[in-house]
Amino acid sequence: MVSNIQKExxxxxxxxxxxxEILVLLNSWDIGSSRLIEACGYKAIATTSMGMAAALGxxxxxxxxxxxxxxxxxxxxKVVQAPVxxxxxxxxxxxxxxxxxxxxxxxATGIVGINIEDSIHLSxxxxxxxxxxxxxxxxxxxxxxxxxxxxxxxxxxxFYTSSGSTQEKLAASIRRGNKYRExxxxxxxxxxxxxxxxxxxxxxxxxxxxxxxxxxxxxxxVPPSVRELQDMGVAxxxxxxxLMKATLALIKKVADELSHQGTSNILLNAMTPIAETTLAYxxxxxxxx
Numbered sequence: 001m002v003s004n005i006q007k008e009x010x011x012x013x014x015x016x017x018x019x020x021e022i023l024v025l026l027n028s029w030d031i032g033s034s035r036l037i038e039a040c041g042y043k044a045i046a047t048t049s050m051g052m053a054a055a056l057g058x059x060x061x062x063x064x065x066x067x068x069x070x071x072x073x074x075x076x077x078k079v080v081q082a083p084v085x086x087x088x089x090x091x092x093x094x095x096x097x098x099x100x101x102x103x104x105x106x107x108a109t110g111i112v113g114i115n116i117e118d119s120i121h122l123s124x125x126x127x128x129x130x131x132x133x134x135x136x137x138x139x140x141x142x143x144x145x146x147x148x149x150x151x152x153x154x155x156x157x158x159f160y161t162s163s164g165s166t167q168e169k170l171a172a173s174i175r176r177g178n179k180y181r182e183x184x185x186x187x188x189x190x191x192x193x194x195x196x197x198x199x200x201x202x203x204x205x206x207x208x209x210x211x212x213x214x215x216x217x218x219x220x221x222v223p224p225s226v227r228e229l230q231d232m233g234v235a236x237x238x239x240x241x242x243l244m245k246a247t248l249a250l251i252k253k254v255a256d257e258l259s260h261q262g263t264s265n266i267l268l269n270a271m272t273p274i275a276e277t278t279l280a281y282x283x284x285x286x287x288x289x
Contacts, residue, residue: 001108007148010112013044013083014151017187017209022230025085025238029055032284033243034076034084039283045080046115047073049087051244060241061121066092066102070109077110079286085113085151090120090127096138103139103150113151114139115189118176124161129176133183140184153211153236154185159193160218170198177206187211187236192219199223200232209235215242 016023026042028034029051038045050060052072058064069086077084086106093099106114116135118127126132136154143150158164158172177188188206191213193199203210212234214222218241223229229237254267271277282288 002146002148003110006110006112009083010148010151013085013112014149014186016043016083017151017235020230022226022234023236024226025236026243027051027239027241028076029244030072031075031079034080035286036280036284038080038082039288042082044082044113045076045084046113046238047076047084047086048241048244049089049115050241052087054241054244054248060089062089062092066105070105073106073111074109083112084110085115085153086111087115089115089117091116091135096135099135100138100142103142107143107146107150112148113153115153115155117155117157117189118180119157119161122157122161124163126157126161126176129179132176133179136180136183136185149186151187152185153187153189154180155189155191155211156180157191160191166198170201173202174205177202177208181206181208189213189236189238191215191240194219194221194223196224196228196232199229199234203233211236211238213238213240215240217242217245 023044024042025044025046026037027046027048028037029048034045052069053060053064056064056068073086088106091099092102103114118132120127136152139150139152156173156176158176159169162169162172173190177190180188185208187209189211190202192215193202193212199212212223212229214237216222226237250270254264257263257266279288
């Protein structure tokens with residue numbers, strides 16, 4: 001079920017979480033955006049669930065059906081050479097057996113990593129820590145039974161959904177992060193956190209590689225630069241849904257200007273220089289080689 005190439009890519013992807021250089025993920029939503037990101041020199045491809053859902057005309061939070069997501073991911077894996085990790089939100093299942101069945105199907109696409117989160121529909125009440133650890137442990141057991149190391153990025157939404165104080169959110173993130181690591185997670189994803197002090201504390205107190213989000217549409221700020229985060233010991237930086245949202249925002253701005261002013265200045269600025277726009281198109285469609 002799992003090829004040697006898939007196993008090798010999984011090992012490569014896991015190693016990227018432990019290199020001195022931070023792993024930066026731009027987050028794609030379809031074949032074209034994935035191809036373009038890889039052609040720009042990025043070492044791995046990570047999907048955004050919100051972006052994939054939006055491309056199909058759905059809101060986020062598992063409104064997109066599993067077969068639809070699998071179809072997109074299968075296409076991405078076929079055309080890129082880099083390791084691919086997929087955002088599976090809360091696991092696509094109402095109970096553990098359903099989640100494991102979903103993960104089996106997702107692994108069969110050729111991916112080497114997953115994001116899984118401890119909130120459902122961004123509810124203020126997170127999934128019970130013990131129950132979420134059982135999910136992680138079961139996924140790790142499945143991965144082991146298939147003879148390869150699926151890279152599990154466990155996201156805790158303590159900062160995202162909780163109404164507690166900053167210190168309460170921080171304590172919950174650290175506690176959950178360490179428990180998820182013990183259960184078998186390879187990396188702990190905490191969002192949205194942008195203050196240097198909080199990020200430094202997470203890196204120090206959680207015994208795992210740390211993933212930070214840079215997305216201006218989530219939270220009240222953005223984290224420091226890539227170099228600063230790397231110097232702080234952050235292992236992984238994700239852009240989440242921001243690229244897809246920026247693309248949608250550009251469409252709206254162009255449409256509004258054209259309908260209200262009858263001009264296309266925003267479109268022209270976005271496409272200048274034209275040679276770069278043409279190159280981006282060729283990179284997204286595999287014609288740049």
